[in-house]
Amino acid sequence: MIKKGFSFEINKKHFKLDKESVKNILLVGLPLSLQDAFVNISFLIITSVINTIGVIASASVGVVGKIIMFAMLPPISFGSAVSAMTAQNIGAGEHKRARKVLYYGILFSLIFGIFATLYSQFYPETLTSIFSNDIEVINSSNQYLMSFSIDCIMVSFVFCMNGYLSGIGKSIVSLIHSLIATFGVRIPLTYILNKTAGVTLYELGLAAPISTFVSILICFIYLYWTYRKDKLNYNDNNINIECDENTILL
Template sequence: SSGYGVACKIVNFAMLIPSSLMQSMASFVSQNVGAGNKKRAEQSMFTGIGIGLVFGCAVFALVWCKGDVLSGLFTADAAVIANSYAYLMGFAPETIATAILFSMVGYFNGNDKTLWVMVQGLMQTLLVRLPMAYIMSIQPNASLTMIGLSAPTSTAVGILLNISFFLWLKRYENQTCA
């Protein structure tokens, strides 16, 4: 539990950039949608994903290669560092996946699709992340790495849900405009 606690400090730091992109994306998108410039709003989502991926890949490499050093900033206990690093190894792909998901969430929030954002968030959390974390925790050789994988797995599901919704929304908008 101490290792997980230390890992959470690093996770919170790693999520700062995607979270900031999501919040600014919602504002920028809503301003452009309000001004009738949906194309620019859509392009901002892809730009946000690109910027997020650059930072996400850098943070992934740092967490993957030096997660033990990062954990050592918060404790000197070798067992806590080892457990923190074990969790971070499973969590690391989340730094990349979140760059995509959070920009999409910001785009949908700015497009007044907040109900969708809530539904997809609940689906990925309740149907994927929590059950997977529980299943991984009750395995005979349970590890924090496998439990940590529940985060990027649920985010990947969220990305697929959002891509599907985005394509459906584009098709719906094209049909109503025709």
């Protein structure tokens, strides 16, 4: 472009920050970045708690972590797609179509989530044995994977809902429910279970889907509340329009 030149004038004064754009980017992006940071911190805390059980448990968590990371790629991808498509539809004023995007995003994510969970329930050793040859580690990993894999179904809802919330510019809601579920449920539950006598990695693995379920409830409540609110506003606007038309006719 520099070599061939521009068809219009361009210089340093044309490069400046647009305050409204910067504000909108920060309102959406900052909560998402904080959410990712806090989630990663929570994983470190949970790992440190489980590490106190022993070397076998520590190795098992590492093995399952690799498997779950791969299994959650589809819902993560669909969540990103929901975010982009929701923003496009909201920008076009197609709020109903944006909700359909959320619906189908969850549906497609569930296909992969249910498959991953069912496979992990019946054939966990075929996955865990890829990363370890130690029988104890495999058996322990199987227990952890069987319970943790249920989260693959749960995140099919949460990731897509987070994408929808980001698309409508409400990523702060994603941050709030993530903090509540992670620091209010998952970490305390993991710590309490870890202190319980005779607890296994199967019980510890249940902390993930339980905390994600809390996120789902919060998201459902918020989305239902906003839907009802939008519906009431729509009805009120229709009443006003009808009154205006009647006034004109009279």
